[in-house]
Amino acid sequence: MDSMNGKEPNYWRSLRELHDTNSVSEMKAHEFMAGVTDDFNMDNLSGMSRKQFLALLTASAAFAATGCSNYRDKGEIVPYTKKPEEIVPGVANYYASTCTGCSQSCGILIKTREGRPIKIDGNPDHPVNQGKICAKGQASILNLYDPYRLRRPTSGSLSGKMSDLSWKRADAEIRKQLEACTNSSKQIAIVTNPILSPSAKKLFAEFAAKYPTTKQYSYDFFNDENRRRAWQSCYGDAKLPVIAWERANVVLALESDFLGAEGDSIEAIRRFTDGRDVMKSTQFNRLYCVEGAMSLTGANADYRLRLRPEAQLEFVLALAHALVVEKNVSPADKVAPQFLNGYSLKNLSEKYGLSAETLTHLVDDLIENRGKSIIYAGDGLNLSVHVVVNYLNEVLGNTNLYEQNQAQLASATTTPDEFLSLVTAMKGGQVGMVIHWGTNPVYHLPRLLGYADALKSVPMNVSLSETEDETGALCAYVLPTNHAFESWGDYQTRTDVISLQQPVIAPLYETRQKEDILLTWMSADGIHKDAAYHDFMMSHWQNEIHPSLAKKVDFKSFWFAALHDGVVRDSRAKVQERRFLSAALESMGTPQPGKGISVALRPSYYMDDGRYANNGWLQELPHPVSKVV
Ligand code: SF4
Known part of the structure; x- marks a missing residue:
């Protein structure tokens, strides 16, 4: 170090830096990996290959290094751990x-260094996932740095030519069309995923009040609609129970991958494995699995029976016959077993080549563990199977394992008939505008529905999306949206739990949060305000959620504590007493014999419904059953 003789001080961090300035300068220019250059250009890469994936990963890191900015621009955000006010270089903050x-809306902790998110883990204080998350959650950080993210608004994709446009112009033209639709009574269709956010629900209600011809359509490609409808007909409401898997000695999974990619899998895995942990449980649980194709759940089963999905109704009816008629297990009140006549496990075993010994063992096990077992049907099975499964759990007294003070909250989804009506209205000129709220129906909805063709008959189509997709390619306006780590939000999937989402970095590009975009279109002056949704959400919490929770602290203290923890619990939430309605059994269908090959669509463990297809980390993970990469 030389700070004498009026020269500039020369600081160094290693002997190599002191003596070998050229190679150190070169290293500093490439912060992450050798080979990353500032003029990296994906266009120079050949077709998609393993090498390109690796290049994309490297490029993501390079973009991150150059694109970060002051994350505190996005309003008040609160670190999870007590750290100094200002960032300390080299010291991580967790949000x-x-x-x-x-x-599933799992609680997460985002580790940041110098304002840059670098790692995602589960939030151990979150009551549902308790620190556990899946590979997709961990890898979602890569989507933030995805070089394919949309960076600025574009228009004209319908005509095949894309051109950049300013947010100001996009806002003005879209607001004009919204007003034109209102004046001409043309429908404004908003296509969303199921909305789990209390604040976003309020936002949609206010948007519909401002533009009264608005109609919301929501869908989830993989959904539990049959399970909810069956629950509604059996118990009178659609709030599904939360199952205490750890207390079940016997679990029978029917075409259900509850340990893989179905339902609340993170919580189910956590609780189910507690029942297999000798340190936590005195008795190992037993898992029976009846399924058509090998799943992660089937791979973990103690007994696995192979059965085509269409035969599952026959299976549950034969099982009910064995329990209620043959073994005389008490049926639920006022339920006559006539509908079980004609079914038997013996016939089923011969017809489908199932092991009679395993079936006998299953029946005995379920009887022996009455009140301590669970029968669980997969999301893909039809409504009648779910009704019989609810009945069987009632008969066996397994409803003991439903949490009494907690239930899952349902979010309404649009039926196929309603989507058909939308398509008809679009083709008939009754729809003046379609807004795709982070959805890609051209990819998800069946092609026979004709959604893509119908879009061409609508005067203005808008896509709010993080990346290019099939729907955006047919929309006149494609508006880029923030990544989740650049956004505010709240989510309620349980009656007694609300999770909070806070931004940990300012937007890397010219993107906006979806909710902010709607607020701009609703505002009197049409001028976008940064953090508009933060203010909207905070005011909703101050005026409605905080008073409803009857907390003893003032709102500001409550709000900062909630942001710190990432979750709020309502210990007063109660679930209505559940009474089985035997009338549900009257409208059951009859088993339809299957022919030829059956196709059962399931979400990919890593790509989900395809939304993670551009995530290099997930592409590199082997399939958990086949081990194929
Ligand atoms: S992707 Fe779903 S299951 Fe995985 S961590 Fe995120 S919310 Fe949880």
């Missing part, structure tokens, strides 16, 4: 937030 990768 509690919510993963938006799927409808």
Whole structure:
């Protein structure tokens, strides 16, 4: 170090830096990996290959290094751990937030260094996932740095030519069309995923009040609609129970991958494995699995029976016959077993080549563990199977394992008939505008529905999306949206839990949060305000959620504590007493014999419904059953 003789001080961090300035300068220019250059250009890469994936990963890191900015621009955000006010170089901060990768809304902790998110883990204080998350949640950080993210608004894709446009012009033209639709009574269709956010629900209600011809359509490609409808007909409401898997000695999974990619898998895995942990449980649970194709759940089963999905109704009816008629297990009140006549496990075993010994063992096990077992049907099975499964759990007294003070909250989804009406209205000129709220119906909805063709008959189509997709390619306006780590949000999937999402970095590009975009279109002056949704959400919490929770602290203290923890619990939430309605059994269908090959669509463990297809980390993960990469 030379700070004498009026020269500039020369600081160094290693002997190599002191003596070998050229190679150190070169290293500093490439912060992450050798080979990353500032003029990296994906266009120079040949077709998609393993090498390109690796290049994309490297490029993501390079973009991150150059694109970060002051994350504190996005309003008040609160670190999970007590750290100094200002960032300390080299010292990580953790922010509690919510993963938006799927409808489970897991609590997460985002580790940041110098304002840059670098790692995602589960939030151990979140009551549902308790520190556990899936590979998609962990890899979602890569989507933030995805070089294919949209960076600025574009228009004209319908005509095949894309051109950049300013947010100001996009806002003005879209607001004009919204007003024109209102004046001419043309429908404004907003296509969303199921909305789990209390604040976003309020936002949609206010948007519909401002533009009264608005109609909201929502869908989830993989959904539990049959399970909810069956629950509604059996118990009178659609709030599904939360199952205490750890207390079940016997679990029978029917075409259900509850340990893989179905339902609340993170919580189910956590609780189910507690029942297999000798340190936590005195008795190992037993898992029976009846399924058509090998799943992660089937791979973990103690007994696995192979059965085509269409035969599952026959299977549950034969099982009910064995339990209620043959073994005389008490049926639920006022339920006559006539509908079980004609079914038997013996016939089923011969017809489908199932092991009679395993079936006998299953029946005995279920009887022996009455009140301590669970029968669980997969999301893909039809409504009648779910009704019989609810009945069987009632008969066996397994409803003991439903949490009494907690239930899952349902979010309404649009039926296929309603989507058909939308398509008809679009083709008939009754729809003046379609807004795709982070959805890609051209990819998800069946092609026979004709959604893509119908879009061409609508005067203005808008896509709010993070990346290019099939729907955006047919929309006149494609508006880029923030990544989840650049956004505010709240999510309620349980009656007694609300999770909070806070931004940990300012937007890397010219993107906006979806909710902010709607607020701009609703505002009197049409001028976008940064953090508009933060203010909207905070005011909703101050005026409605905080008073409803009857907390003893003032709102500001409550709000900062909630942001710190990433979650709020309502210990007063109660679930209505559940009474089985035997009338549900009257409208059951009859088993339809299957022919030829059956196709059962399931979400990919890593790509989900395809939304993670551009995530290099997930592409590199082997399939958990086949081990194929
Ligand atoms: S299951 Fe995975 S993708 Fe879904 S919310 Fe949890 S961490 Fe995110």
